[in-house]
Amino acid sequence: MIGCGNPEAGDDAVGLLVVRAARPRLEKLPGVEVVEAGPALNVVHLLEGVDGAVVVDAVRTPRGGRAVGTVIRIEAGPEGLPADLGASLSSHGFGLAEAIGLVAVLHEAPRVVVLGVEVSDVTAGHALSAPVAVVLPDLVERLVTEVEELRKDSPRP
Amino acid sequence: MTHRSVEVPVIARVEGEGALHITARDGEILDLRLEIYEPPRFFEAFLQGRSYAEVPDIVPRICGICPVAYQMSAIHGLERLFGVEVSPGTRELRRLLYCGEWIESHILHIFLLAAPDFLGYPNAIAMAKDHPELVRTALDIKRIGNDIMELIGGREIHPVSPRVGGFSRAARRRDLEPLLPRLEWALSEMPAIADVVASLPRPLLPREVEMVSMVNPDEYPINEGDLASTAGRRFDAATFEAVSREEHVAHSNALHSLMADTGTPYFVGPLARVNLNAERLTPVAKEVARRAGLSVPETDPFFSMAARAAEATLAIEESIRLIQAYVPPEPPMAEVVPRAGRATWVTEAPRGILYHRYDVGEDGTILEAKIVPPTSQNLRHMEEDLRNFVPGVLDRPDEELRRLCEMVVRNYDPCISCATHFLTLDIERR
Numbered sequence: 001m002i003g004c005g006n007p008e009a010g011d012d013a014v015g016l017l018v019v020r021a022a023r024p025r026l027e028k029l030p031g032v033e034v035v036e037a038g039p040a041l042n043v044v045h046l047l048e049g050v051d052g053a054v055v056v057d058a059v060r061t062p063r064g065g066r067a068v069g070t071v072i073r074i075e076a077g078p079e080g081l082p083a084d085l086g087a088s089l090s091s092h093g094f095g096l097a098e099a100i101g102l103v104a105v106l107h108e109a110p111r112v113v114v115l116g117v118e119v120s121d122v123t124a125g126h127a128l129s130a131p132v133a134v135v136l137p138d139l140v141e142r143l144v145t146e147v148e149e150l151r152k153d154s155p156r157p
Numbered sequence: 158m159t160h161r162s163v164e165v166p167v168i169a170r171v172e173g174e175g176a177l178h179i180t181a182r183d184g185e186i187l188d189l190r191l192e193i194y195e196p197p198r199f200f201e202a203f204l205q206g207r208s209y210a211e212v213p214d215i216v217p218r219i220c221g222i223c224p225v226a227y228q229m230s231a232i233h234g235l236e237r238l239f240g241v242e243v244s245p246g247t248r249e250l251r252r253l254l255y256c257g258e259w260i261e262s263h264i265l266h267i268f269l270l271a272a273p274d275f276l277g278y279p280n281a282i283a284m285a286k287d288h289p290e291l292v293r294t295a296l297d298i299k300r301i302g303n304d305i306m307e308l309i310g311g312r313e314i315h316p317v318s319p320r321v322g323g324f325s326r327a328a329r330r331r332d333l334e335p336l337l338p339r340l341e342w343a344l345s346e347m348p349a350i351a352d353v354v355a356s357l358p359r360p361l362l363p364r365e366v367e368m369v370s371m372v373n374p375d376e377y378p379i380n381e382g383d384l385a386s387t388a389g390r391r392f393d394a395a396t397f398e399a400v401s402r403e404e405h406v407a408h409s410n411a412l413h414s415l416m417a418d419t420g421t422p423y424f425v426g427p428l429a430r431v432n433l434n435a436e437r438l439t440p441v442a443k444e445v446a447r448r449a450g451l452s453v454p455e456t457d458p459f460f461s462m463a464a465r466a467a468e469a470t471l472a473i474e475e476s477i478r479l480i481q482a483y484v485p486p487e488p489p490m491a492e493v494v495p496r497a498g499r500a501t502w503v504t505e506a507p508r509g510i511l512y513h514r515y516d517v518g519e520d521g522t523i524l525e526a527k528i529v530p531p532t533s534q535n536l537r538h539m540e541e542d543l544r545n546f547v548p549g550v551l552d553r554p555d556e557e558l559r560r561l562c563e564m565v566v567r568n569y570d571p572c573i574s575c576a577t578h579f580l581t582l583d584i585e586r587r
Contacts, residue, residue, distance in 0.1 A: 007218065035312075045300050080282065098269075101282040106289055106296070125199040 001054035010126035011119030015056040043099035052111040052150040059116035066118040069131035076112040204526040217315035225258040226506030230513040234502030246486030253479040257305025259472040262507035263465040268295035274564040275357040327489035351448035368429035394503040414534040422537035425509030427464035442471035495521030
């Protein structure tokens with residue numbers, strides 16, 4: 001399970017906030033590790049040698065089209081993430097999509113489920129926008145469910 | 158089974174965060190503007206009214222890639238103002254921590270951000286498909302840098318142990334020693350990496366420019382030293398704002414740094430450092446610079462990758478030396494008594510000199526903060542690079558032109574959060 005974001009940049013914090021809220025419940029589950037990573041590239045190191053991961057991140061459709069607060073679920077395949085989501089996740093040179101894609105190329109890729117939250121305001125210093133704040137509790141539930149599902153399907157008990 | 162929950166602070170992924178506007182007619186540039194988003198402005202305001210002791214926890218949030226640089230410029234500046242003398246162990250541990258950041262940042266840039274550009278791949282994933290061993294080696298070296306930062310700074314998103322006065326908790330010898338064989342392995346890989354860098358097809362962008370970096374007679378500068386330039390300037394961080402002035406650029410939020418007296422741009426970063434400190438490179442770093450094709454003086458910014466390879470090597474060699482000689486500082490914290498005044502300092506972030514200034518009240522409250530990151534100091538120079546570069550490639554299709562322009566900008570390794578790697582290209586052909 002992976003949560004992404006910048007705590008000081010409005011809606012971009014959503015991944016962090018969800019992970020923090022779910023942490024007390026997830027840490028009780030055997031085999032689940034809660035790690036706070038640095039920039040997206042560190043996800044490469046963190047995905048090495050795990051069976052599965054759930055990722056929560058702020059996303060933005062390149063040309064709009066999804067309402068703010070919409071949660072999308074997507075599973076990374078052998079080639080990483082689908083290109084359309086990749087574009088929305090990584091307007092920087094190296095974002096989450098590239099990190100997952102790189103693991104898929106270099107290692108035996110673990111199962112990776114991405115929960116993306118469509119965001120609006122990601123200005124440094126701004127607070128979470130109302131449509132994103134409203135979906136937080138549901139998102140925490142979904143995240144816990146996803147992690148439990150992933151554990152069930154895992155080859156190792 | 159192992160599931161992991163990972164939190165990744167990546168600064169806002171916003172289209173338009175970095176934008177390049179070009180207006181051209183008959184192959185001639187009429188207007189060219191590079192805009193890059195700059196979060197430090199927000200943090201300068203955010204720091205006002207905070208205690209000096211909070212500064213090391215706030216400033217690393219400016220950048221996910223170089224949090225140590227922000228902490229080190231702030232901490233050293235405040236310690237100078239307060240007259241704090243730290244122990245040699247603290248000094249060495251700080252240098253080691255910063256070496257970790259250099260290793261991580263430089264290797265990341267060489268292999269995952271720049272090399273795909275030079276080789277014509279759309280991204281690092283495509284490159285990794287053709288060169289998996291090379292990318293694996295790069296990631297393994299980069300990870301050593303991460304681990305140094307984590308062992309010294311803590312496992313949180315940003316390093317939490319560095320304080321004004323020292324460290325809240327000093328790393329133990331037995332925690333650092335396991336890094337030695339990995340560092341020795343990384344060092345053995347660097348000459349071959351230099352050969353890879355030398356083999357990359359490299360555009361040429363030779364030009365006259367004043368380069369600025371720190372200098373230190375005793376060591377390759379990272380945390381401590383005077384400022385110097387290839388035009389013969391020599392100054393202290395205390396006079397930084399008199400030497401370099403920031404200019405508001407019309408139609409852009411960005412500030413451009415210029416030399417105050419001549420009004421000309423300057424260039425900071427690894428290539429500037431190597432030019433001004435070549436003789437203080439460590440032995441293998443010198444060999445790597447030579448094999449990567451870099452000899453000083455060299456002002457072509459496309460040699461920055463070779464300079465990064467040399468400096469990553471230096472950081473590896475320094476890490477080995479520092480760990481072998483490490484004696485934990487005891488106590489890890491010196492006594493700190495705040496006093497009113499102006500704190501200034503510069504350190505060498507992976508991308509170049511990072512200036513901090515704090516005006517501090519008697520009780521240690523921050524009254525005003527000023528942060529000038531390397532990326533904004535290079536901004537005008539980047540624009541001039543593009544002005545020189547674009548006319549020669551203006552006949553290419555928009556998509557290729559965008560890729561080439563991104564390559565010019567990305568070559569500076571603009572800070573991922575102080576800047577952006579994504580360019581919106583807006584070209585008007587008349």
